[in-house]
Every structure is written in structure tokens, then in C-alpha cells.
Amino acid sequence: MTTYSVPASGDPRRLLSDVRTLAHRVRLDQRVTWVALLVLAAVTFAAIPIDWYSLHADCGSASAWINNVDGSSTCHIRREGAMFYWPPALMLAYTAIAVYAVRVTRARGLGARVLPYALTGVALTVLFTAAWLLVRLYLANHPAPTDPFPDWVMLLDRLVAPAGTIGVALLVLARLERNVALLVFTLGYLVLVLVPINFFWRPNWGYAGILGEFLPQQIVNGVVLLLGAVGFAVARRRHR
Amino acid sequence: MTAEAETPDPHEPFAHPVTGLDEVVHQRVRLGILTIAHEARRVEFGYLRTHLELTAGNLSKHLSVLEAAGLIEVEKGYAGRRGRTWIMLTAAGNTALADEIGRLKQLIARVETTDPQEDR
Numbered sequence: 001m002t003t004y005s006v007p008a009s010g011d012p013r014r015l016l017s018d019v020r021t022l023a024h025r026v027r028l029d030q031r032v033t034w035v036a037l038l039v040l041a042a043v044t045f046a047a048i049p050i051d052w053y054s055l056h057a058d059c060g061s062a063s064a065w066i067n068n069v070d071g072s073s074t075c076h077i078r079r080e081g082a083m084f085y086w087p088p089a090l091m092l093a094y095t096a097i098a099v100y101a102v103r104v105t106r107a108r109g110l111g112a113r114v115l116p117y118a119l120t121g122v123a124l125t126v127l128f129t130a131a132w133l134l135v136r137l138y139l140a141n142h143p144a145p146t147d148p149f150p151d152w153v154m155l156l157d158r159l160v161a162p163a164g165t166i167g168v169a170l171l172v173l174a175r176l177e178r179n180v181a182l183l184v185f186t187l188g189y190l191v192l193v194l195v196p197i198n199f200f201w202r203p204n205w206g207y208a209g210i211l212g213e214f215l216p217q218q219i220v221n222g223v224v225l226l227l228g229a230v231g232f233a234v235a236r237r238r239h240r
Numbered sequence: 241m242t243a244e245a246e247t248p249d250p251h252e253p254f255a256h257p258v259t260g261l262d263e264v265v266h267q268r269v270r271l272g273i274l275t276i277a278h279e280a281r282r283v284e285f286g287y288l289r290t291h292l293e294l295t296a297g298n299l300s301k302h303l304s305v306l307e308a309a310g311l312i313e314v315e316k317g318y319a320g321r322r323g324r325t326w327i328m329l330t331a332a333g334n335t336a337l338a339d340e341i342g343r344l345k346q347l348i349a350r351v352e353t354t355d356p357q358e359d360r
Contacts, residue, residue, distance in 0.1 A: 012347040015268060019275045019341065025291060026279035106319075109287030110280040 029178050032101040032115050034233035040166050041225035045091045047085055047162070048218050054081020086162040087129045094169075096120035117173040132159050155194055163193045163221045181235070185228050192224060193217075196203035264309045265340045269294065269302050274337045277312060277329040285325040303327065311336050 098118035105112040158164050169188040174183040265271060272292050278282050289299050306312045311333035317328045329337070 012344040012351075015266075015271060016341070016344050016348065018268065018272060019344075022275045022291065023279045026276055026283075029282065029287075095245055109284030111282040113281070 009113075026110065027178050028104050028239060029108050030110055031236070032097065032104060032114060033173070033177060033179060033182050034229045034231075034236060035100055035104075036097045036114075036117075036173060037225050037229035037232060039093045039097055040170075041222050041229055043089045044163070044166075044218060044222035044225055046089065047082060048215065048222070050085045051079065051082045051215065051218065052179070054085075055079055083132055087125055090125040090162060090165070094118040094125070097121075102180060106145075113176045116177055117169060120172045121169040124160075124169055125162075128162060128165050130161050142220065158194050161193075163218075164190070166221075166225075167193055168230070180234070185231075189224055189228070192220060260341060262336055264305060264311065265336045267302075269298075271337075271340060273299075273302060273306060273327070274311065274329060274333055274340075277327050278334065278337055281333055282315075282326050282328045285327065288327065306333070309336075 016046070098112075098114055099116035102112045105114075159168070167186055170182065170186040170189070174177065174186055265274065269292055275290055276288060276291065280287075285296075285299065285303075288294070289296060292299065294302075303312065303314060307314055309329060309332075313328045313330055315328065317324055317326065
């Protein structure tokens, strides 16, 4: 009978446990979660005044009204300022996060994992911009729809909007960082983004309440990202 | 499943997972180096020394063994005036690490299925 022996230091359970502990330690040291959330919160908050000042509702000139099928008319609303703000702002944000991650992980003596996240963010920003351009091109040659869109269209619209793309990209970051807490946070954030909250909070702000339709959502998105940044920063400080 | 089906045939040679273990990789420190390099993509000498709690000389010896086996690449550079040594896993290193972890899992599974009382 042959007896195989494994030296005590090579106990397979202990070796595997060491491997898992070391891998976990490296992943913790590579994380830049709170910085990413902080940058995205800043970008979200900076969009609020831009939306406020660039929103244009032409209710004065009859030529600018949208004539509905039922004979009524609505003001022509444009949010071009926000649309010109978000693509470069998100590109800059993802670049800043990637540069920070590379520098900080290098200073810690490690390589960075964040590049696929930044590339996903940039790709989603391009997708969002392309979708916006396509809608603009379509509306230039077609009358504005008078019926409300189906729910799935509105859901897709929110998903490819800047706040939605931020959430989808964060899912990639959670996967790269093997960060369960970030995954849970992101799923909660995506629920907030995809389910409109102005159902119970619709302040009568600007242009006969038009701003009140989307500003609360933006404020909530920014606050959630900011709170996430603070939470992950505190958790990281406690871990060290 | 019957008891006979679980009993290995005494006439049939069987490969115990231990026989497949690579001596270069199956060592606590070197396995640690490969694990960290795999997770980190590239890792600095100082990080390995700190987290594996080794002296510089001891770590260098283990790195030499791994480099000679073609499992890691060592890159020397500078950060300002300070010299820095970066360690990266080669494709062979990735494979060796995956094989080692697979064999360790097989070993544990074998121990658990053949002698469950030992764990209690």
C-alpha cells in the first residue's frame, strides 16, 4: 500500500486558504470605489445648474408650439445644454478615474484593474450620445409623438440616459473589484434611476413645473452617489 | 451509488493528485507570489515582501526559482530616483497556478470523500 504524505506547511486546506486570503487582500488594495463614486456624484451635481439654465421651453411663439392630434398645443422643450454637457463630462470623469486608479495602485505596488470599467463607461457614453443624436435626427423630420411611450421604451430611455449608463458601468466595476457591497449598492442605485421618483415628489419648479419633473431625480441620484462614496471611503479607512 | 462503485479497483493504477503537484509551485511562499501576481497583474517587490512577511534576500531566492522556471517575468525600473522591481506572471505561470489550485481542490475533495470522520 502506498502512502502519500503532504508536509504540514503544504496542507492543501491551509494553502488554499492562504491563496484566497492573499487574493482578497490584493483586490482590497486595488479598489478605488469611493473615488469613482465621488467623481460621478460631482458630475451629476454639476449637471443640475446646467439643466436649470439650458432648459428652453418656448411657450411664447406659436410657431414653436407642438400641435397635438387632439388640436391642443404644447410648448417646445429643449434640453440641449445638458446633452452637450454629459458626453464630455462623462468622458472626462472616466478618464480621471482611470488615471487616478493607475497612479494610486502603482503607488501601492500593484497593477490596476479599472481599465475595462473606464472603457465600458466611455462606450456607454458613446452609445448614449448616438441614441440622442438619432432621436434628434428623427424628430427633425417627424412630428413629436403625442401619445405616451410604452413603459419598456421609457425604461430603455432611462437605462441609456447618463444616470443609467453610470449604473451599468458601475456593475462592471463591481465585477472587476469582486466587490459585493458595490454590486448591492449599484443595484439599488439602478432601481432608483429606472423607477421615476417624481410620482410622490414633483415640486413646481421653473417653466410651469417642467424642471420639477427631472431635477428631484438628479438630486437624488447625486446624493446617492455621494453617500456611496462616503460609505465606501469610511469602510476602506476602517479596513486599513 | 453502491459501495462497490466508490471503491477503487486495486488492479487499476490511479493518479493521486499529489503525484501531479509541481514542486516549484507547491510551496507556500512561491504559491503566494504567483497568487498575488495573478490578482495584481503586476506587483512590486516591496508589496510582496510586506504581505508575505519575508526578508529581501529570502524573497529574491524564491523569485529566482520562479523566474528560472519561466513562471514570472521581472522588470526593473525607476520611480523618481528610487529603483523598483516589478513582477509579472507569464502565461506558463498562469497555467501553473491554475493547475496547482485545481490539484489542491482535488486533494481536499479526495481527503473528504475517503475519510470524512477525520474532519470531525
